[in-house]
Amino acid sequence: MVYEPARLGQALGDLLRHPPPIDVDHMHVVHPRVSVAARLAHLRGLLRRGSFTFDEAVRDADRVTIATTLFALLELHKQGEATWRQDQPFGEIVVSGQEAEAPSAAQRGAA
Numbered sequence: 001m002v003y004e005p006a007r008l009g010q011a012l013g014d015l016l017r018h019p020p021p022i023d024v025d026h027m028h029v030v031h032p033r034v035s036v037a038a039r040l041a042h043l044r045g046l047l048r049r050g051s052f053t054f055d056e057a058v059r060d061a062d063r064v065t066i067a068t069t070l071f072a073l074l075e076l077h078k079q080g081e082a083t084w085r086q087d088q089p090f091g092e093i094v095v096s097g098q099e100a101e102a103p104s105a106a107q108r109g110a111a
Contacts, residue, residue, distance in 0.1 A: 034065045039072035043095070047082060051096035054084070 046052045054073070058066045073095065076082035084095045 031064070034068050036068055036072050036075065039065070039069045040075060043069070043072055043076055043082070047076075047095070047097050051094055054093040054095060057095065 043057060046057055054069075057073075058069050061069065073082065073084070077084075080098050082095055083098050084093050086093045
């Protein structure tokens with residue numbers, strides 16, 4: 001099948017044309033903002049009370065806050081302030097202070 005050059009030129013020109021902008025004025029999108037520092041403070045507050053579950057740490061939180069909380073938890077682990085365990089796949093994640101998970105040599109000797 002052979003097309004006329006003018007028709008091919010028109011088709012290529014149509015591909016290069018920008019589509020009209022999409023009207024999104026009817027949409028109301030709220031992007032909650034939460035900092036890692038704020039979530040670190042939240043997690044440290046929970047750690048002062050003892051161990052807690054990840055679900056407790058993110059109860060009623062939006063997806064951005066949940067993701068930011070995960071980053072904060074990784075930072076606490078990196079700093080040696082917290083550790084966690086998950087006894088079964090997809091099970092509850094229990095977060096505790098680092099010292100609660102690894103007793104010192106003095107504590108092990110006293111037991």
